[in-house]
Amino acid sequence: MASGKLIVLTGPSGVGKGTLVRALLNRHPQLYLSISATTRSPRQGEVEGNDYYFLSKSAFESMIEQDQLLEWAEYAGNYYGTPRAKVEEKINQGLLVLLEIEVIGAKAIKNSFPDALRIFILPPSIEELEYRLRSRKTDSEAAILRRLDRAKEELAVSDEFDKCIINDDLEIALTQLEKAIFSD
């Protein structure tokens, strides 16, 4: 079977990557979403193996040592990384594999998957990003401020990616994402 392809969605926390990915998977169930590992504690409603693999710091570090992660990064005081085996298996089966990850990891993917399509999701404004982070009500004030600080650094490198999509109107952003994945 022909080799599949890796599609990386990145951009600042709160921009709507997860919202776009859920909508995309609803419309295109043939896509495979990689489940990340993290040392962050589960939020209310998050399910092990569905939202993330929630690991201790030592378990995560042991995955790094054993080269079991395709990429990883430290983000807002925790580790996040993409387990390698499943992604390679699904790509070899010819599937389109989606990663939803932060910017440092998305840049690093270029080394192992030079053909990956890396899409940067932008907010309409930094004020709207802050509004989305706050109205989501999943993070403490300190965590929101850390994420906004990081967002400013991330937005400064958006032009290093293959494509940028502004997530203002969700439906328009979704259509642009579908076009980038399926027809470009």
Ligand SMILES: Nc1ncnc2c1ncn2[C@@H]1O[C@H](COP(=O)(O)OP(=O)(O)OP(=O)(O)O)[C@@H](O)[C@H]1O
């Ligand atoms: N186009 C949009 N217009 C208005 N609100 C939106 C839009 N897209 C997403 N949102 C809202 O913004 C908030 C953040 O979205 P989401 O959790 O998908 O962001 P994210 O980029 O996945 O964040 P993280 O990287 O932290 O996982 C959610 O409350 C979501 O409903």
Ligand SMILES: Nc1nc2c(ncn2[C@@H]2O[C@H](COP(=O)(O)O)[C@@H](O)[C@H]2O)c(=O)[nH]1
């Ligand atoms: N480099 C990676 N970043 C990842 C991965 N999985 C998720 N993320 C990103 O981390 C931040 C914070 O996520 P949150 O769930 O705590 O809000 C966000 O930008 C995610 O996209 C990963 O495997 N590698």
